[in-house]
Amino acid sequence: MVLNNKTFLITGIADEHSLAMYVAKAVIKQGGNVICTGLGVSPFHGDLSDRAKDYLNNTFNDFKESIKTHLGSNASAEILDVTLDDNIEFFAKNLFKNDIKIDGILHAVAMDKTIRNKKVKPLLDVTFDEFCGTMDVSAFSLIRLTNSLFKSQVLNPGASICALSYIAAEKVTFHPYRNMSVAKAALERIVIELADEMGRSNGTRVNAIRFSTYLGSKAGAATLTEDDVAKSNRISPLGNASPRDLANEVVHLFRPESRITGEIRHVDGGYHIMG
Numbered sequence: 001m002v003l004n005n006k007t008f009l010i011t012g013i014a015d016e017h018s019l020a021m022y023v024a025k026a027v028i029k030q031g032g033n034v035i036c037t038g039l040g041v042s043p044f045h046g047d048l049s050d051r052a053k054d055y056l057n058n059t060f061n062d063f064k065e066s067i068k069t070h071l072g073s074n075a076s077a078e079i080l081d082v083t084l085d086d087n088i089e090f091f092a093k094n095l096f097k098n099d100i101k102i103d104g105i106l107h108a109v110a111m112d113k114t115i116r117n118k119k120v121k122p123l124l125d126v127t128f129d130e131f132c133g134t135m136d137v138s139a140f141s142l143i144r145l146t147n148s149l150f151k152s153q154v155l156n157p158g159a160s161i162c163a164l165s166y167i168a169a170e171k172v173t174f175h176p177y178r179n180m181s182v183a184k185a186a187l188e189r190i191v192i193e194l195a196d197e198m199g200r201s202n203g204t205r206v207n208a209i210r211f212s213t214y215l216g217s218k219a220g221a222a223t224l225t226e227d228d229v230a231k232s233n234r235i236s237p238l239g240n241a242s243p244r245d246l247a248n249e250v251v252h253l254f255r256p257e258s259r260i261t262g263e264i265r266h267v268d269g270g271y272h273i274m275g
């Protein structure tokens with residue numbers, strides 16, 4: 001039980017197939033507590049269209065139900081839109097008020113509106129707003145979250161932060177993945193810069209894991225085809241890594257008293273070594 005008495009903030013659970021759900025289960029199995037956050041209607045959203053409200057309400061219901069069913073009653077499910085400063089501020093202050101301290105964060109959030117029905121807009125056609133929107137959700141949110149938790153004094157010294165990334169941050173992939181690749185590259189650079197800043201200020205470790213293609217989640221199903229996943233499985237010497245492989249590695253990085261920081265690791269069955 002390597003995570004006994006430790007508490008982790010798990011972002012990015014949409015449903016039971018989310019990669020973050022596998023991580024939450026593995027954390028609990030190792031004795032840790034989880035606070036799970038997901039999208040939903042909040043007072044910080046301002047005016048929302050009926051369509052946006054429906055989407056957020058449905059997303060929150062799926063999220064809450066899956067937490068209850070798969071993680072049990074000790075896991076909390078909170079609304080947190082990582083693009084809204086006020087929402088993050090409120091969340092962090094609430095933790096402080098309730099004397100809850102965090103020993104680590106899983107950043108498993110990404111969104112790119114230029115990917116629709118497995119079709120990806122060429123980078124040349126991506127608008128400034130689409131570019132910034134993807135950066136905001138998928139990369140800058142790591143700075144926002146870390147800053148807010150740290151400044152609200154709820155990030156324990158020696159905490160461990162782990163972000164989920166993909167090989168496309170560095171290499172052009174066989175399936176089109178353009179605007180998001182730029183955001184993943186930014187996310188990885190943020191990981192490295194934060195590892196320096198947060199290591200010195202709070203003993204906090206910050207790492208990223210590049211994971212295999214995975215069709216099971218909503219994000220995976222929106223981006224990938226079965227052929228894509230079969231192809232990366234063939235190319236990888238060990239075949240594609242599974243969500244459980246990923247969860248085990250996150251637990252490894254979450255362990256207290258480790259000196260691993262600023263790493264961009266691969267849990268991808270060796271895909272990254274292939275030409």
Ligand SMILES: NC(=O)c1ccc[n+]([C@@H]2O[C@H](COP(=O)([O-])OP(=O)(O)OC[C@H]3O[C@@H](n4cnc5c(N)ncnc54)[C@H](O)[C@@H]3O)[C@@H](O)[C@H]2O)c1
Binds near residue numbers: 011165211212
């Ligand atoms: N599926 C894959 O093939 C794969 C491979 C490597 C890395 N990843 C990364 O893993 C992470 C998790 O993806 P997944 O495959 O589990 O898909 P998923 O769809 O289950 O998770 C993505 C999550 O991002 C959340 N999200 C989007 N916008 C948000 C916002 N503004 N505020 C808060 N949450 C928001 C969604 O609600 C969802 O829970 C992502 O960063 C993804 O890029 C996925």
